[in-house]
Amino acid sequence: KNEVEQSPQNLTAQEGEFITINCSYSVGISALHWLQQHPGGGIVSLFMLSSGKKKHGRLIATINIQEKHSSLHITASHPRDSAVYICAVGGGADGLTFGKGTHLIIQP
Amino acid sequence: GAGVSQSPSNKVTEKGKDVELRCDPISGHTALYWYRQSLGQGLEFLIYFQGNSAPDKSGLPSDRFSAERTGGSVSTLTIQRTQQEDSAVYLCASSLAAVLGEQFFGPGTRLTVL
Numbered sequence: 076k077n078e079v080e081q082s083p084q085n086l087t088a089q090e091g092e093f094i095t096i097n098c099s100y101s102v103g104i105s106a107l108h109w110l111q112q113h114p115g116g117g118i119v120s121l122f123m124l125s126s127g128k129k130k131h132g133r134l135i136a137t138i139n140i141q142e143k144h145s146s147l148h149i150t151a152s153h154p155r156d157s158a159v160y161i162c163a164v165g166g167g168a169d170g171l172t173f174g175k176g177t178h179l180i181i182q183p
Numbered sequence: 184g185a186g187v188s189q190s191p192s193n194k195v196t197e198k199g200k201d202v203e204l205r206c207d208p209i210s211g212h213t214a215l216y217w218y219r220q221s222l223g224q225g226l227e228f229l230i231y232f233q234g235n236s237a238p239d240k241s242g243l244p245s246d247r248f249s250a251e252r253t254g255g256s257v258s259t260l261t262i263q264r265t266q267q268e269d270s271a272v273y274l275c276a277s278s279l280a281a282v283l284g285e286q287f288f289g290p291g292t293r294l295t296v297l
Contacts, residue, residue, distance in 0.1 A: 105282045118274065118288040125283060161226065167282040168239055170216050170228030 077102040081162050081174035089182055094149040096177045098162030109136050109147050110161040152181045187289035189275050195295045196265055204260045204292045208277030214284055217260050221271035233281055265296045
């Protein structure tokens, strides 16, 4: 069974700062997912990665398959980015295995 | 287009009662997943359906849990003889492809067992 570790668990930053959230996993995978959940809200898929790097607006996700590591970056952070960010691996018959999430607060 | 929908959004039940949760996946998505999110356990995978194929039930927490998917579309998750530890948010997700498919999550059903 894959073990998914995220760091940091909690992060508070000022508006405009560059944010990095890290994820590592123990067993080789086909795909890694970054998900976002606002307080009291549903889960939204941000990225699905199997290699390299993806960018959507101010969000960038990278993955290093050899090192079993992925990072999610937020540039020019904004209070509306405050949410829980969850890393997950797998899919298919075994479903996703989730990290515990990173609670991000961006202060104005 | 319409996303994944789930019903009911909230369900309060008494211990020992049976409950049925419904998921309508995005049209055309062959892969469907059920997950559970609870304070103590975080997010955990329950069961996966690929089209009409019989699912692997080994991820279900106990034999009180069962799930079916009719016609490769709508799915129901049934919990018999509910217990307080079943209280959680039950999430459904669907994707176009299985392993390399982005998963789209429904809003969830919040189940409270009194």
